[in-house]
Amino acid sequence: MTHVPPTADNSDALPILQVRGAAKAFDTESGGSVCAFEHLDLTVTQGELVTLIGPTGCGKSTLLNVVAGLIPLDAGELTLAAGLTLGHTVGYVFQRDNLFPWRTILANVAFSLAMQGLPRREREARARGLLSELGLSGFEQARPYELSGGMRQRAAMAQALAIQPELLLMDEPFGALDDRARGELQQMLERLWQDLGLTVLFVTHNLDEAVRLGDRVVVLSDRPGRVLADISMHDLPRPRDLLDPRFTDRVVTVRRELHKGKTDG
Ligand SMILES: Nc1ncnc2c1ncn2[C@@H]1O[C@H](COP(=O)(O)OP(=O)(O)O)[C@@H](O)[C@H]1O
Ligand SMILES: [Mg+2]
Known part of the structure; x- marks a missing residue:
């Protein structure tokens, strides 16, 4: 198409x-x-x-x-x-990811939704969906240092997209x-x-x-x-x-x- x-x-x-x-x-x-x-x-x-x-x-x-x-x-x-406004409707992806090193990939992506007041289950469901779209299923519980540069950037994209910018x-x-x-x-x-x-x-x-x-x-x-x-x-x-x-x-x-x-x- x-x-x-x-x-x-x-x-x-x-x-x-x-x-x-x-x-x-x-x-x-x-x-x-x-x-x-x-x-x-x-x-x-x-x-x-x-x-x-x-x-x-x-x-x-x-x-x-x-x-x-x-x-x-x-x-x-x-x-x-x-x-x-930034944080609500504008997403930002940098050259180097901004993932929190101590959080899992899932928690990193879901975190950006916490400020929107979504219940935890919904946050995690949306984060899982995006990680799957970006080919990161199976890496939800990994920490950023366990991923390649390309995978980290995909996680950063999922993080930016989670807020539906x-x-x-x-x-x-x-x-x-x-x-x-x-x-x-x-x-x-x-x-x-x-x-x-x-x-x-x-x-x-x-x-x-x-x-x-x-x-x-x-x-x-x-x-x-x-x-x-x-x-x-x-x-x-x-x-x-x-x-x-x-x-x-x-x-x-x-x-x-x-x-x-x-x-x-
Ligand atoms: N916070 C800052 N303080 C001082 N100079 C800055 C700052 N941010 C950017 N600059 C300067 O402004 C110019 C443009 O920077 P930047 O926007 O990072 O360029 P680009 O992203 O196109 O490479 C550069 O000369 C840079 O040194
Ligand atoms: Mg630049």
Whole structure:
């Protein structure tokens, strides 16, 4: 079955996230300041999987932290769809999992539901269901250190999905994995996104990954990050074939845009 996601210009689609003219700078220890991003605009609509690609240090993680409500913007506006707040409706998956090392995998996934006031049995049932979806049945009672990196990231995805997030933020979640595990998790994410109707903002610095997963690929410049291009991938059928010339052409397009954003030196 071919997935038909909403088109980028589908005006009926509900914007889940809108960022306008956003800027964020940090004070440095030497008394100066470093601007992570500026003049940044971004919209993510319901049901989209948007990949955000840019060189290291261009403010990608900072932007996700802003969207998650962990740090404020210096300038510009950020609007989440009504009722969205971190912990309740925004899920976050980091490059390294945030699992509590002393808790079992099941308890880790169920824990994020405790704050929602769900009864224990229901929490555990939902956690078991998600662990099974992510191929972790049989590992419910394992501790994080007993799992491979790929399995831990799957558990982290289950943890983020347990709250049934309206927006899922993913910060280079597969960046530390080998090619095979990375491919498996990309496939798993794509399937979950389709089955659960997720809305995802996915940060990567890997070109193949950006084009393989994105409905749109948003390309950021070197620091201070701003949007260089917003490239639609809607016409590439899913699941995407990395050897298809249409795929490789699109990777070249993204690479060119990234190159344009390089600052001298
Ligand atoms: N808490 C912080 N304090 C000071 N500087 C920071 C902080 N967080 C990020 N930065 C700086 O902001 C810039 C963007 O960082 P980051 O968002 O992590 O980039 P990316 O995720 O794209 O690699 C970098 O120069 C980084 O050093
Ligand atoms: Mg980062």
